[in-house]
Amino acid sequence: MTRRLLTLIGTLGVIMPLLAGNPAWAVNPDEMLSNPVLEKRARDISQELRCLVCQNQSIDDSDAELARDLRVLVRERLIAGDTNAEAIDYIVARYGDYVLLNPPLKPETYILWASPAVLAILALLAVFAFYRRKQREAAATTTSLSRDEQARLDEILGTSKDDGRA
Amino acid sequence: MLAEFGHFALLLIVVTGFGQAVLCSPLWLRSSIRSSLLGPATVLAGGSPGPFSDGPGNMSVRLPTQDLPRQTSPYLILPLGILVLAIIAEAGLLHAFIVSDFSLPIVADVSHSSTPLLFRIGAAFTPDGGAMVLWLLAVSLVNVVLAIQLFTPEKSSYAQDDDGSLYHNALSVLGLLIAVLGLATLIDADPFLRMAVAPLDGRGMNPQNQDVLRVLREPFLYLGLAGLAVIYALTISGLLDKKFDRRIAETMRFWTIMSWVSLGTAIAINAYRSYSQQAWGNWWYWDTAENSLLLPWLLTTALVHCRAVLEKTETLKGWTAFLGLSALAVGWFGVYLTRSDLFGPLTETLMKSGDSMTLLIGFCVVFAGSYYLFWQRSDNLGEPRPFEPISRESSMFLNSVILALIAAVVLIGTIYPLVLRWLGGENITVGGPFYVEVLVPMTVPLLLLMGFAPTLRWRQDEVWLIGRRMKLAAILSLIIFLFVSIRFIDLSPAPLIGIGLAGWILTASLSDLWARLWRQPDHGESKYRNLQLLGPRYLSMTLAHIGLAVMLAGGAASSIWEEQIVVSARAGQSIQAGPYNLQYEGVSLLAGENYATRQAKFILYRHALPVTELYPEIRYYPIRGVETREAGIWHGRDGDLHVSVGDRADDGGRVVSVRFLPMMTWVWAGMILMLTGGAISIVTRIFLRFQKNGVSAS
Numbered sequence: 011m012t013r014r015l016l017t018l019i020g021t022l023g024v025i026m027p028l029l030a031g032n033p034a035w036a037v038n039p040d041e042m043l044s045n046p047v048l049e050k051r052a053r054d055i056s057q058e059l060r061c062l063v064c065q066n067q068s069i070d071d072s073d074a075e076l077a078r079d080l081r082v083l084v085r086e087r088l089i090a091g092d093t094n095a096e097a098i099d100y101i102v103a104r105y106g107d108y109v110l111l112n113p114p115l116k117p118e119t120y121i122l123w124a125s126p127a128v129l130a131i132l133a134l135l136a137v138f139a140f141y142r143r144k145q146r147e148a149a150a151t152t153t154s155l156s157r158d159e160q161a162r163l164d165e166i167l168g169t170s171k172d173d174g175r176a
Numbered sequence: 177m178l179a180e181f182g183h184f185a186l187l188l189i190v191v192t193g194f195g196q197a198v199l200c201s202p203l204w205l206r207s208s209i210r211s212s213l214l215g216p217a218t219v220l221a222g223g224s225p226g227p228f229s230d231g232p233g234n235m236s237v238r239l240p241t242q243d244l245p246r247q248t249s250p251y252l253i254l255p256l257g258i259l260v261l262a263i264i265a266e267a268g269l270l271h272a273f274i275v276s277d278f279s280l281p282i283v284a285d286v287s288h289s290s291t292p293l294l295f296r297i298g299a300a301f302t303p304d305g306g307a308m309v310l311w312l313l314a315v316s317l318v319n320v321v322l323a324i325q326l327f328t329p330e331k332s333s334y335a336q337d338d339d340g341s342l343y344h345n346a347l348s349v350l351g352l353l354i355a356v357l358g359l360a361t362l363i364d365a366d367p368f369l370r371m372a373v374a375p376l377d378g379r380g381m382n383p384q385n386q387d388v389l390r391v392l393r394e395p396f397l398y399l400g401l402a403g404l405a406v407i408y409a410l411t412i413s414g415l416l417d418k419k420f421d422r423r424i425a426e427t428m429r430f431w432t433i434m435s436w437v438s439l440g441t442a443i444a445i446n447a448y449r450s451y452s453q454q455a456w457g458n459w460w461y462w463d464t465a466e467n468s469l470l471l472p473w474l475l476t477t478a479l480v481h482c483r484a485v486l487e488k489t490e491t492l493k494g495w496t497a498f499l500g501l502s503a504l505a506v507g508w509f510g511v512y513l514t515r516s517d518l519f520g521p522l523t524e525t526l527m528k529s530g531d532s533m534t535l536l537i538g539f540c541v542v543f544a545g546s547y548y549l550f551w552q553r554s555d556n557l558g559e560p561r562p563f564e565p566i567s568r569e570s571s572m573f574l575n576s577v578i579l580a581l582i583a584a585v586v587l588i589g590t591i592y593p594l595v596l597r598w599l600g601g602e603n604i605t606v607g608g609p610f611y612v613e614v615l616v617p618m619t620v621p622l623l624l625l626m627g628f629a630p631t632l633r634w635r636q637d638e639v640w641l642i643g644r645r646m647k648l649a650a651i652l653s654l655i656i657f658l659f660v661s662i663r664f665i666d667l668s669p670a671p672l673i674g675i676g677l678a679g680w681i682l683t684a685s686l687s688d689l690w691a692r693l694w695r696q697p698d699h700g701e702s703k704y705r706n707l708q709l710l711g712p713r714y715l716s717m718t719l720a721h722i723g724l725a726v727m728l729a730g731g732a733a734s735s736i737w738e739e740q741i742v743v744s745a746r747a748g749q750s751i752q753a754g755p756y757n758l759q760y761e762g763v764s765l766l767a768g769e770n771y772a773t774r775q776a777k778f779i780l781y782r783h784a785l786p787v788t789e790l791y792p793e794i795r796y797y798p799i800r801g802v803e804t805r806e807a808g809i810w811h812g813r814d815g816d817l818h819v820s821v822g823d824r825a826d827d828g829g830r831v832v833s834v835r836f837l838p839m840m841t842w843v844w845a846g847m848i849l850m851l852t853g854g855a856i857s858i859v860t861r862i863f864l865r866f867q868k869n870g871v872s873a874s
Contacts, residue, residue: 065463108602111609112610118596
């Protein structure tokens with residue numbers, strides 16, 4: 011059972027990262043390539059490409075006519091001997107960066123790609139500053155115990171030590 | 177004719193909303209104009225046991241003129257009046273849809289005489305104008321509830337600070353919001369306009385929306401947004417009075433949880449519909465409509481935690497106030513995003529009347545003012561009580577910061593392509609892969625924190641104490657993680673980490689529950705004391721956390737071990753997927769109420785024993801000329817079996833896609849657990865409130 015599962019995973023091996031949920035097969039059997047290696051590559055590429063008429067669906071998920079055309083096109087390019095990158099470039103050259111679900115890094119998207127890191131750093135700094143201020147305020151407001159109070163406290167703590175925390 | 181009543185009611189809502197904004201405002205109540213007109217505001221004697229009679233010590237400090245009237249009529253009549261008007265408006269609209277009055281363009285655009293009754297009602301919620309009316313109805317409803325809260329002050333430990341000003345301010349702000357929303361409805365997308373010549377029939381409902389669950393999504397969404405409007409109003413109220421304190425936090429409690437549950441339900445419905453309707457589909461696509469649901473929910477989740485800290489320790493004032501304002505801001509902006517033409521092809525709303533400009537302008541004005549007020553008052557939002565970096569307060573603070581960070585990233589990802597296009601740049605897409613790459617590193621610390629945060633002590637805690645408490649959970653979850661990752665070493669790390677984290681949250685929550693249940697009772701305590709000490713708050717929190725862990729585990733596991741088969745099947749053929757075996761029986765042509773359907777029949781066997789029959793469909797809606805697909809889904813013990821059918825294949829068979837998603841049931845169960853946790857909190861809250869009031873009245 012386990013071996014079957016493993017071989018299944020090995021051959022299909024389609025793992026979408028956690029948050030993306032599950033990839034689905036919109037692929038029709040007649041589109042599929044007989045060569046499993048090529049087919050696997052085609053699936054990988056398809057999940058990176060957007061169905062142009064849908065909302066953020068990959069062409070792998072979509073059953074729209076246009077998505078089907080693109081899937082067939084990807085497979086044609088792979089059969090023609092393209093690498094994955096060449097096949098994607100081929101599609102991008104015709105449809106623009108819009109087809110890429112993961113936006114490419116270029117001057118227009120610098121802000122997009124930098125924003126999470128920048129925001130995270132800003133948040134870290136803000137949290138740090140918050141604790142610094144907190145500490146200063148605490149230092150300013152807390153008055154230390156008087157001698158008698160300290161003695162009384164020690165006494166209480168000393169006697170209740172054997173009680174332990176309930 | 178009813179539609180005209182509705183139209184007039186809508187107009188009156190705007191006027192009454194402004195009226196409430198002015199008449200409930202403490203500025204007006206204390207003003208000299210009012211005094212000269214009506215005499216000084218007086219508190220009627222012998223009413224509900226308000227906080228005025230609480231402590232004699234208080235009365236001496238407070239000037240009598242500061243006491244705002246709690247029982248004079250306008251403060252309940254106005255909200256009630258608005259609610260009645262909103263009901264009339266909604267009824268007028270629904271009536272037009274029910275009787276298929278196609279002289280209203282809104283009805284002609286999204287309905288048809290052949291649409292079944294339930295979906296004609298559902299269709300009334302989806303177009304811009306209909307959605308706005310529903311939103312107005314929801315805000316009017318919460319407005320009345322808030323007014324009732326004003327007249328039945330709670331016997332709480334903080335109530336002595338209350339002179340009614342909090343509620344008066346909040347009602348005033350809500351009145352203003354209602355007026356702005358009403359105005360936006362009338363100007364942007366007036367649903368009650370008529371055409372001179374009515375078409376013979378409508379263009380039909382979007383078939384994607386023809387589903388019982390989908391119809392319920394809209395009321396939940398707008399109820400959630402209305403709850404956020406109350407939170408917003410209370411926040412503004414506190415800022416205006418320079419008293420953003422635990423009293424406000426206490427009042428907010430019901431509203432944060434209510435919004436959280438409502439928005440969560442809308443998200444869950446959305447996810448389940450994607451899963452079952454888009455037959456080859458995922459359950460989350462990160463598209464504009466989904467993100468605009470997710471954003472307010474993320475901030476509400478942050479708020480649920482911060483609010484608790486504010487109520488308990490009176491710290492995090494500024495941050496809670498900021499979240500209180502921002503939750504409505506992103507919710508409102510999301511509503512604008514989903515209906516704006518600016519932002520590309522949107523299938524959700526089919527009727528486009530203008531560009532919702534008033535909604536956008538209203539948004540800008542309202543929130544520019546709000547954040548300015550926040551900035552002005554930031555000096556009053558100091559932190560009198562200290563806490564250490566390792567403490568319960570701190571954990572909740574960090575949790576909400578990370579949630580807000582996630583929300584900010586999602587917001588940027590959602591609007592970036594739109595802004596770029598608006599600036600004249602080229603079209604780009606920000607899709608799932610981007611969000612996954614960027615958000616996974618942020619969620620990992622969040623989920624790690626989630627495991628041990630509920631065990632932390634307030635004010636100050638020690639690392640070694642945490643270590644001692646979390647020892648068992650840490651070891652157990654590490655074993656789970658190592659076991660899974662060694663066994664499935666060749667898998668990509670993200671789902672494995674997901675399973676590890678789910679195990680961590682689950683074991684940590686359960687071990688904390690265990691420790692609390694088996695705590696050595698103090699001398700003289702009954703042995704049920706531990707159970708009492710847990711309380712509904714703790715239980716609902718634990719349930720929600722466990723729910724998230726269950727969902728996470730299910731999502732990760734199903735993405736790893738999913739089995740997918742696409743075949744061209746002929747009648748009688750059987751298809752193996754996981755422990756299940758599906759026998760294809762063929763397709764029959766059937767007529768639905770307003771669609772034709774090709775319904776396939778499958779008999780599902782589990783280990784050769786028949787379990788059930790599944791009927792995936794391809795529906796054709798002739799009015800719109802659109803095909804939709806309905807998957808056949810079986811929620812089994814070990815996972816979901818998801819089968820859908822496609823077109824005829826070239827070789828004459830039928831394209832059948834079968835997926836076995838192990839533990840997918842956990843995803844749905846986890847969502848239900850989370851929402852149940854929230855619902856428990858709401859129900860006990862309402863129950864306790866009535867109980868308290870009953871006790872105090874007797």
